[in-house]
Amino acid sequence: MKFVVKAWSNGGARAGILHLGTSTIDTPSLLLSTRKGLPHFISPDLLSCLPAPESRLLHVSPLHFLEGLSMKTISKIGGLHQLLGLHDHCFVAVPRDSIQCLPEANSTNKIGASFETPCGRLLIKPVEYMEMISSTRPELWATLADEVPAWVSDKRNKTSVDRTIKWLDECISISPASGAVFGAIVGGSSLEERRRCAQEVATRNVSGYWVGGLGLGESMDERPALLNAVIEALPEEKPRLICGLGLPEEILQGIAAGVDIFESTYVAQFAMYYHPTCLLTMLIAFTAIYRKDTTSIVEGCTCYTCRNHTRAYINHLLNVHEMLAQILLEIHNTHHFLGFFRLIRDAINAGRFEEFRREFVQRWR
């Protein structure tokens, strides 16, 4: 993995280039969410209709595979690329999946991190996690963390930082030969603990940093200070990845603080729960007014859905609960969200990120 920062704009926002696997990706960039390695609804042959190379970064939670596929079998098949038939894509492994594999701080203990998953509550030890990493062979992976929500006691929060650092060291020592390591940084909503964790992790031999424990109850207003406390302690030249920021506004917050890669469940949530989203043109609820609307979801959008289908057809599919609606919406929403990131990169490169952010937030509100 190689990362180079090439442009800054008003403060923390930066644009860079990430070389990962066989891909060269411009940052800030988006990780597409997956379920067992593939998007929720976009089948692999349709993935190629998304803009490349920016659609090639996929977030994978190794925990997904615990439901029905052994690590031994995955290893035998040859890892994620072989398993999923996706040879041009890059996999970024983070155990947490903000929709279905949520950290369960109450059950996490000194032995391992607990997650609430579709196959029940699982306790993952560092050694087990590393077995998953070495079987799946992602291009990039985050170390195991003890993520706690914003409302835990100071004591619990402090413990989470100690544990996360300990597990980081364990993971690195068991680390497989390939794959870039991102050190996990937690600290809840305590500026002090966040800073402490970041300072510790900054001394470790990692390729980048995963800012964990956010999107778990802290308010949007609290977040900039927490992010700054972390980022200030980190070297500039290494990339920063964050999970759990959903809304576009939150993404902008993260970028302003200096984060480079984002895992966001914004698209997946909406595709799964029947709401399409058109970022720059507000939320459109698919109600009866679209029954006869023969225009595309967004005029001028070049995604597969907008090139081929009308609002009327999608309205019908949603009404009759057909899976095709979710497929078409995930395609459009992903395409659109990637477009949002492209606008962000353009704004940073032109030195007008803060302006872009202000305009966007105004329109959004």
Add this chain to the structure above:
Amino acid sequence: MALRFEILGRFNRARAAQLTLPHFVCQTPLFMPVGTQGTIKGLTADQLEEIGCQIILGNTYHLALRPTSELIDELGGLHKFMNWPRALLTDSGGFQMVSLLHLADITEKGVTFQSPVDGKPMLLTPEESIQIQNKIGADIIMALDDVVKTTITGPRIEEAMHRTLRWIDRCIAAHKRPHDQNLFGIVQGGLDPVLRDICVRGLVDRNLPGYAIGGLAGGEDKDSFWRVVAQCTATLPEDKPRYVMGVGYPLDIVVCSALGADMYDCVYPTRTARFGTAIVPEGVLKLKHKAMAEDTRPIDPTCACMVCKNYTRAYIHSLVTKDAMGSQLLSFHNLYYMMQLSRNLHSSIVQGKFPEFVCNFLQKMFPKGDIPEWVCNAMEVAEIDISSCCAPFRYIQATKVQSNLNEDEIQAV
């Protein structure tokens, strides 16, 4: 008449043809996937084209409910609504009404039923069915027939058959677009050859663009099933397409094609995919089965589809019944299988290799040679020699009756 049917090759009763419809030039024999509500569950139009689907079936009952035929008409027809560039076929709506709705009743006027929306009594007449289908705009539309389950016996079957003939005239009269939509008549008559014959003659008299064999695929035994198909294909006109409704399993399609049928439809491939079952040359593969969790082979090593080229049974196993993607991938494979079967039927007949294809097909499905008797009987009538696929014991059983060989001599055969 808005179609052309040109036979390109034959083997005895089997035929391979080119069926030219307003939206697409098709090759028969062909299988039509069912896109009930204006979509094939989980697949895009592009994928369907890639797989090789030629005609898709839409359900008039469902579409009339949502989004309504008026809306479809206003937006330019179902092809435009779905953005499906190839051919479409709609059924009459009658079957769904009878099978899906409580208190549906058939009278001379039409099918009376309770509206599923508000419970009010409603009536679907032959005229209305055709009107709705005219609005939807499919290349082939089906006459409203009086469908009776083949498991029913008695005078109801005869009544239904005669009514079907009376209704076809009403359908023909109501049909406003004979220049771009082909109205197919449906042969009824239960399992009674006399009734079937009357119905065939009656429909043929009306000189329709094509004919369907209805009232089957509903629980009757296989022996009765193939005999009805054989009788109908023997008496329906040569130069018009024959569509066996509700079929089905690959084996049934091969047998019916041998007997001279051209078109098929069934929810089976997509429905069974959603339950985690893949269609393979050997029969079916249940991906849900625990043994699949460690199986690193593709679903079907001989299949060229995207799913078999890229995925292991183990991975698909982890998805099925839990993730939408599992359904999608299996539906993709199953439909690809059915389209490949259609292509193979067509090309093997055109190339004069149909018997070899049939034997190969049967050998893979019945490696021990235990081919069901109904298949053997049907193939005999179709004049296709499948003796090489049948187990020797079975073959001897069949010939023992006529021969005078003693025990020792039979062993040597």
